[in-house]
Amino acid sequence: MIKRSKRLMKKTRVALTLTNCNEVIEVDSNQLIHELKKIFPSERVLTANLDRKMYSYDSSFMARFNSFVPDAVVLPRSVDEVSAVMRMASKHGLPVVPRGAGSGETCGCLATRGGIVLDLSSWDTIEEVDVANMQVIARPGVVHFKLNEHLSRFGLFFPPDPGSTRMCTIGGMVANNSSGLRAVKYGTTEQYVLGLEVVLPDGQVIYTGGVNCRALKNVSGLNLTKFFVGSEGILGVITRVRLRVWPRPKARGIALAVFDDLEKAPAAVLNVYQSGILPSGIEILDSSAIRAINMYQPDLNLPAAEAILIFEVDGNPAGVEWEGQKIVEVVQKQAVSVEWATDPGRMADLWRGRSVVAVAAARLRQDGSRIFAGEDISVPLSRVTEALRRIKELGRYYGVEVVNYGHIGDGNIHTAPVINLDSTDEVERANGLVDAIHRLAIELCGSTTGEHGVGAVRNRYTTDEHGEAAEIMRRLKMCLDPRNIMNPGKLLTPEEDK
Numbered sequence: 138m139i140k141r142s143k144r145l146m147k148k149t150r151v152a153l154t155l156t157n158c159n160e161v162i163e164v165d166s167n168q169l170i171h172e173l174k175k176i177f178p179s180e181r182v183l184t185a186n187l188d189r190k191m192y193s194y195d196s197s198f199m200a201r202f203n204s205f206v207p208d209a210v211v212l213p214r215s216v217d218e219v220s221a222v223m224r225m226a227s228k229h230g231l232p233v234v235p236r237g238a239g240s241g242e243t244c245g246c247l248a249t250r251g252g253i254v255l256d257l258s259s260w261d262t263i264e265e266v267d268v269a270n271m272q273v274i275a276r277p278g279v280v281h282f283k284l285n286e287h288l289s290r291f292g293l294f295f296p297p298d299p300g301s302t303r304m305c306t307i308g309g310m311v312a313n314n315s316s317g318l319r320a321v322k323y324g325t326t327e328q329y330v331l332g333l334e335v336v337l338p339d340g341q342v343i344y345t346g347g348v349n350c351r352a353l354k355n356v357s358g359l360n361l362t363k364f365f366v367g368s369e370g371i372l373g374v375i376t377r378v379r380l381r382v383w384p385r386p387k388a389r390g391i392a393l394a395v396f397d398d399l400e401k402a403p404a405a406v407l408n409v410y411q412s413g414i415l416p417s418g419i420e421i422l423d424s425s426a427i428r429a430i431n432m433y434q435p436d437l438n439l440p441a442a443e444a445i446l447i448f449e450v451d452g453n454p455a456g457v458e459w460e461g462q463k464i465v466e467v468v469q470k471q472a473v474s475v476e477w478a479t480d481p482g483r484m485a486d487l488w489r490g491r492s493v494v495a496v497a498a499a500r501l502r503q504d505g506s507r508i509f510a511g512e513d514i515s516v517p518l519s520r521v522t523e524a525l526r527r528i529k530e531l532g533r534y535y536g537v538e539v540v541n542y543g544h545i546g547d548g549n550i551h552t553a554p555v556i557n558l559d560s561t562d563e564v565e566r567a568n569g570l571v572d573a574i575h576r577l578a579i580e581l582c583g584s585t586t587g588e589h590g591v592g593a594v595r596n597r598y599t600t601d602e603h604g605e606a607a608e609i610m611r612r613l614k615m616c617l618d619p620r621n622i623m624n625p626g627k628l629l630t631p632e633e634d635k
């Protein structure tokens with residue numbers, strides 16, 4: 138059992154009971170601060186209550202109801218600093234939690250067992266755009282949007298596209314294997330990570346993907362790069378990333394199709410694929426999402442249909458036009474109406490409903506808030522309709538309104554429960570609903586998360602989802618981190634994560 142008796146920052150000598158072996162480690166807080174200040178200039182060591190409180194939340198529902206205040210926060214800006222803090226934490230058995238922008242939805246970057254938070258967001262240098270080799274090298278704190286803004290000067294881009302583009306960091310994206318609505322064509326972050334610099338829990342620094350490698354293809358050795366991508370900070374601290382970049386497409390077009398029957402929407406998607414087109418995005422808004430959007434922005438006046446699909450295609454102008462016309466031809470067999478646009482103004486109009494849906498959800502009721510919980514399941518394409526219908530039924534059963542939308546092209550559904558956060562009863566019912574949604578995903582041969590990761594909110598499903606492989610994950614983690622100091626309590630099934 139893991140227990141923490143007192144907070145580290147109390148002026149007294151405190152006993153922290155930490156990590157896998159239940160050892161009690163006496164750490165003097167003044168000594169700890171002194172040691173941190175030997176590694177970092179004092180302005181990059183935060184110990185004041187208010188400062189630490191600022192690091193006690195991310196974007197998750199769980200963070201709202203818990204106070205995960207770290208004992209200290211440091212802001213590293215060099216690999217030597219990260220290595221030194223890991224050596225110090227490892228000596229004392231202190232938990233260390235890497236953090237990017239804190240835009241995660243799973244408490245992943247929170248110190249759920251106390252310890253030190255490494256805020257990497259100010260270490261945000263783009264070190265090199267290696268145009269000749271179609272890659273970019275960056276430090277972990279670079280914000281996704283800024284990276285792409287910089288790459289656009291070279292006619293290039295890094296394709297994964299999370300909705301949090303203006304906040305999330307490259308380190309956080311790699312740690313979460315993030316993606317977005319264009320994953321249907323461009324895939325997820327892991328497909329672009331060529332190599333990493335990682336500081337291991339004992340402070341050792343390694344380079345994955347080849348120490349000096351600048352090749353785009355490399356199949357030598359075990360693929361440690363993939364091992365760290367999506368590891369959510371439980372295996373080490375990512376301090377440098379080498380990413381593959383792609384030519385930026387020159388043109389884009391949008392088709393919006395309206396369906397009177399939900400079942401017809403996935404059929405239309407399949408028909409588009411079978412016509413030889415891979416759109417860069419295929420999004421669905423179901424009837425609940427359409428209603429919420431119309432309440433939020435009545436001027437949009439979306440038709441009260443069972444589903445709306447939005448297809449985006451990109452590429453060269455002639456190809457985009459051809460694909461758009463083909464989508465119209467194929468989709469109109471199932472749809473009530475289809476509109477195709479390449480004019481930027483009209484495209485923005487067609488896209489507007491999708492772009493506001495996350496905010497619009499809360500408009501379903503006056504005292505409602507949209508919560509980020511059970512928000513990210515992923516199911517096989519053939520079961521998207523079943524998933525959407527059953528989520529609605531579950532919503533009715535638990536008496537919680539839900540809004541459904543998402544990336545139908547790859548089966549990643551975003552469910553937005555809307556509740557009154559001041560009602561304990563509603564919070565409890567929402568928790569029941571969310572658990573049922575996660576279990577539904579596993580039952581439908583899908584996953585509890587397609588994008589946002591596991592953290593501390595979905596780790597209770599790790600064994601259900603992965604079976605005996607969950608135990609291998611734990612053993613691999615313990616190999617690198619025998620004292621379990623690296624972001625403990627995340628990703629692995631809680632009772633095994635000791």
Ligand SMILES: Cc1cc2nc3c(=O)[nH]c(=O)nc-3n(C[C@H](O)[C@H](O)[C@H](O)COP(=O)(O)OP(=O)(O)OC[C@H]3O[C@@H](n4cnc5c(N)ncnc54)[C@H](O)[C@@H]3O)c2cc1C
Nearest residue numbers: 237238239240241245300301306308309312315316370375
């Ligand atoms: C409005 C909104 C929209 C979103 N849309 C999407 C979306 O479309 N797709 C998607 O995938 N996600 C989405 N997210 C979730 C989130 O933005 C992503 O998971 C993002 O990649 C997290 O980046 P971050 O820098 O905020 O990481 P944080 O939240 O700070 O950390 C996330 C995890 O990564 C670990 N970590 C961070 N940096 C490092 C590092 N350098 N080394 C090791 N571990 C590290 C942390 O320990 C934690 O476990 C959204 C969130 C919001 C609030």
